[in-house]
Amino acid sequence: MTTGQGPLDPSLSAIMSERRHLTNLAYRLLGSLADAEDVVQETYARWYAMSRPQQDAIDSPGAWLTKVASRICLDLLGSARARRERYVGEWIPEPLPDHTEWTSADPADRVTLDESVSMAFLVVLESMTPAERVALILHDVFRYSFPEVADIVGRTPAACRQLATSARRRIQASQAPVSMATKHADIIREFRLAWEAKDIDALVSLLDPDVTAIADGGGLVSAVLHPVHGSEQVARYTVEITGKVPELTVLERTVNGQPGLVAQHDGVTVVVIAFDVVDDRIKHIWAVRNPEKLRPWTGEPQD
Numbered sequence: 457m458t459t460g461q462g463p464l465d466p467s468l469s470a471i472m473s474e475r476r477h478l479t480n481l482a483y484r485l486l487g488s489l490a491d492a493e494d495v496v497q498e499t500y501a502r503w504y505a506m507s508r509p510q511q512d513a514i515d516s517p518g519a520w521l522t523k524v525a526s527r528i529c530l531d532l533l534g535s536a537r538a539r540r541e542r543y544v545g546e547w548i549p550e551p552l553p554d555h556t557e558w559t560s561a562d563p564a565d566r567v568t569l570d571e572s573v574s575m576a577f578l579v580v581l582e583s584m585t586p587a588e589r590v591a592l593i594l595h596d597v598f599r600y601s602f603p604e605v606a607d608i609v610g611r612t613p614a615a616c617r618q619l620a621t622s623a624r625r626r627i628q629a630s631q632a633p634v635s636m637a638t639k640h641a642d643i644i645r646e647f648r649l650a651w652e653a654k655d656i657d658a659l660v661s662l663l664d665p666d667v668t669a670i671a672d673g674g675g676l677v678s679a680v681l682h683p684v685h686g687s688e689q690v691a692r693y694t695v696e697i698t699g700k701v702p703e704l705t706v707l708e709r710t711v712n713g714q715p716g717l718v719a720q721h722d723g724v725t726v727v728v729i730a731f732d733v734v735d736d737r738i739k740h741i742w743a744v745r746n747p748e749k750l751r752p753w754t755g756e757p758q759d
Contacts, residue, residue: 471503474518476566478525483567484593485529486536487549487578489752492567495532499525519604526590526608533586544675546683548742549578550749551728554710557753569713572597575730575742578712580630584623591616592623640733641708641715647731647738648706648717651694659691664737669693674746677726690741701726718753725753 478499482492499521503511514520540547552567567573572593581589590609594600595616602613602620609616643662650658669690673679684693698704701721709718709728717729728750732740744750 471500471517471521474521475500477518478521480567481522481593481598482525482529483552484572484578484581484597485526485590486532487582488749489550489552489567490748491532495525495528498528522600523608526594530586530590530609533589536586544673545679545681546670546672547582547674548670548672548744548749549575549582549712551575551711551716551730551742551744551753552713553753554713557709569710571713573712574714575712575716576630576732576740577627579740579742580627583630584626585619587611588619588623588626591619595620596624639736640731643733643736643738644715644717644731645708648708651698652706654695654698656688656691656695659694660687662738663687663690664734664739667738667741669741669743671743672746672749674748676747677745679743679745725750728753 475496478496479489479492482495483489486492486495502524503517503521511517552569552573554569555566571577581592584592587609591605594605594608595602600608602616605616605620606613609619611619647659647662650662665687666685667687667690669680669684671679680693684690701719703721704726705720707718707720709716711718711728711730714730716731718725719727719729726745728744730742730744731738732742747754
């Protein structure tokens with residue numbers, strides 16, 4: 457087959473078929489869909505910067521692409537802490553909608569929604585070192601062997617095994633939720649109804665006494681700059697939001713594969729809320745208001 461520009465590259469389909477895998481990997485490593493897409497573009501740019509003989513000399517293009525994407529992510533994670541220090545307010549991973557509401561028409565852009573993209577899990581990943589995060593995701597989520605992980609991370613297989621073990625300890629210490637989705641959805645529905653009714657007592661009854669609420673406005677929209685702690689304080693803060701924006705429409709939606717809420721104003725999504733439910737009480741609330749992180753929900757084009 458030929459095109460107007462000459463013969464069609466027979467390897468193009470095989471190479472591009474890796475795109476969704478790379479997007480899934482990079483999103484889990486970085487917690488940002490926009491950054492993940494940049495990583496995938498850079499990975500392909502490096503592939504096509506090679507000559508055809510150089511490409512043909514690579515036994516497994518898929519493995520090569522994964523290695524390059526992972527190393528780009530590792531470099532980005534290394535500089536992320538400095539960037540987060542300059543971030544206005546709290547930083548929350550970018551929330552993802554259910555596939556039925558994904559604004560991109562290309563399935564290759566979609567991230568597979570499972571336990572490894574729940575907001576609670578992504579937040580725990582943020583507490584890890586870059587090497588721990590990469591070792592855990594590559595081995596435990598994507599099932600790469602430790603020798604393969606070592607080749608990517610630049611450490612010995614034994615060191616990578618230790619990194620993954622250390623990362624698992626962080627997860628266990630965080631008491632990441634393993635809740636029934638149906639039960640979780642019921643609790644979030646009750647929260648929505650209590651929020652709409654401005655019923656502080658009902659809200660308090662749904663919240664863990666030590667609940668923490670975090671908002672991310674990125675300095676682009678108004679949002680509380682520090683976490684709010686305690687059921688009474690979080691309940692009152694939730695009701696205050698309704699008073700400031702009285703025409704909010706709150707909808708039950710899937711956020712990163714878990715029951716969550718989306719608030720819209722004049723039909724436009726202005727906040728996406730993820731929850732961590734432990735022992736039938738809401739333990740954490742993450743409210744993303746930064747419009748740059750809401751593009752998958754609004755249909756606005758990515759830069």
